[in-house]
Amino acid sequence: MLDAKGDLAAVEVAFFGPAFLIGLFVVFRHGFSKQVGWLYVCVLSILRIVGASATLDMEVTNKYSDSLLTTAAICSAVGTAPLLLAMMGFLERINKGMEHKGISLMIFRPLHLISLAALIIAIIGGTDKMSSSASSQKTGKALGEAGAMLFFGILLALTIITLFNVTNTRYVLSHERNLLRACVIALPFLAVRIAYTIASAFSKKGGLFYYADVNIYVQAFMQFAMEAIVVCIFITAGVLTPKMEKQKIIEADVEGQKVEMISGPTQRSVRTEEQTRQDRPRFQAPQNIGDYRPSRLIKNAMSSRK
Structure with a gap:
């Protein structure tokens, strides 16, 4: 019989399985473009399915192998990056349509690179945390903290860009305002998700957010629920937004x-x-x-x- 952690993993598979299929439909509808963020929604769904499946396997077989523990830890650590990259793709598309009235597209390039760097740092940090070596665990914790702060900085930058676009809504293409609404609505939920990432990265052993023994109800609310809400918002925007025409x-x-x-x-x-x-x-x-x-x-x- 599954415990609370296994139940949460089962719910994640049940949600992100259909979310991946719907997200894939939206991706094919809009095309595989770097300005379109729905591809990252699919990436997040895959990560969550893989991580939850690893957890379920350990819960069912009662065999906690190092490879499965590492897989679950990495998939949990990198969930923040796809959501930020998805939102970044939406904002890039919005500002491209605004032409000279929007934010320069050059600004999104360093943000994208920083996001990828934070993603790599999070992966390495998650791997080192699961190591049996004390020095590797210490390095993994430091990398996790650095990655969390990078994610926080990216969220602040995207928030500023979103607020700028909101104050200049009259210049946003009418058929892309659903994307702007999606970004505005998703911001508070993303903020909670980033707060969980930061708390987990800086938490010490025995703490409420300690990665090896995180409170399952806190994880369900601040991680899974926030991700699920943001994914639903982004997918809905993808269904309602017409395909971008090339000039x-x-x-x-x-x-x-x-x-x-x-x-x-x-x-x-x-x-x-x-x-x-x-x-x-x-x-x-x-x-x-x-x-x-x-x-x-x-x-x-x-x-x-x-």
């Missing part, structure tokens, strides 16, 4: 002149027709490549003939 530059001939037009969503598309009519003069010459849309060219041509 293409198309050459055309208008009144004998060669022009270039952009197909696909742009930041200007979020403005209403009334706002556009009020902001532009009666005749406006194209100023940049974004002005060469068919509707703008036709209206300019008609205005010039009057």
Whole structure:
């Protein structure tokens, strides 16, 4: 018969199994792009299924091998990274659609590298913690603390970017506002999950969050429940958000002149027709490549003939 830890592992398999399948559907729907974060939702689901399966195997067979213990520890330690990377992918997509009104995409590159570095540190730290050597355990604890603080720093950066996007919602493409809502709603749950990671990393033997003997109810609430809620939020946003269209530059001939037009969503598309009519003069010459849309060219041509 399973104990409380085995019951939690069974619940994790029951949840993340379907979550992986739905997440995989969303990934294929939106495409395998580095700007799309649903791939990381699938990665998290795989990690949780593998870790929970290892725990269940030990609970059922009552054989606690070093390999299974290490597998469970590593899968538990790296669960934070996929959620942060998923949110980062959503914010990158949102700001790409905002064009010059959004955060520079160059900012996301170092954040992505730091996230991967924190992930590697967490994996090495989780492995060293399960070592029988006292020095390795000490190193693993130090690495776990460093990884936890890196995750906290990444969360702060993503929170700032999210708040910036919220204050500039009018520039967010209308069909991508579901992603922004998902990021805003997920933030408090991610904060609780990061708090658990930090508490677990800095906890000492005998403590409530000590990795080798963590309170199962604390783990169920601060780890599993928070991850499950965030995964549901991100998957729902993926189902409701249409597939991102790529912008293409198309050459055309208008009144004998060669022009270039952009197909696909742009930041200007979020403005209403009334706002556009009020902001532009009666005749406006194209100023940049974004002005060469068919509707703008036709209206300019008609205005010039009057």
